[in-house]
Amino acid sequence: MPNPRKVEFVKEIAADLAAAEVYYFVDYRGLTFAEATELRKRLRAADASLKVVKNTLAKIAATEAGVEGLEELLEGPTAIVYCHGDPVRAAKVVQDFIKEKKKAAIRGGKLQRQVLQASEVEALASLPSKEQLIAQVVGAIAAPLTGLVSVLSGPIRSLVVVLAQVQEQKASAA
16 A cells, blocks of 8 residues: 555656656765755755655656656656756756766756756756847847948938038138
């Protein structure tokens, strides 16, 4: 007979897996409780959360949530980082924490319906933030418009210069 606490935990994990569009799997081996708490705090600031799970319960929850392909990511000590906001920002927080502490490792993740390998999550972490990408797109759109305005204002500027010279010539002749 299943333990009621475990049944509730499976329901909780299944609900989280179904609700989140993006999540990452982290091998948290070597992290102390204080370091795990620090990682949770950093993730909370990035609009993400970390939950340590038992692999067997997570596999059952993934099946209940209809999520496939996670079996290979659920090996050894596992924590799931659920992204509620910008997935790049959460991946950067985890990647920076791992580099800083030289402990733990990213195993992979899920981005919408695609399972990601660890290298793909690391590549995602190296992308610019959402705000930077928006700024780059706006800059790319604005650059040709700025050039167009310069080209179109050139003849008007030249006309003003010519009229000013004519006015000076007439003033000096009089």
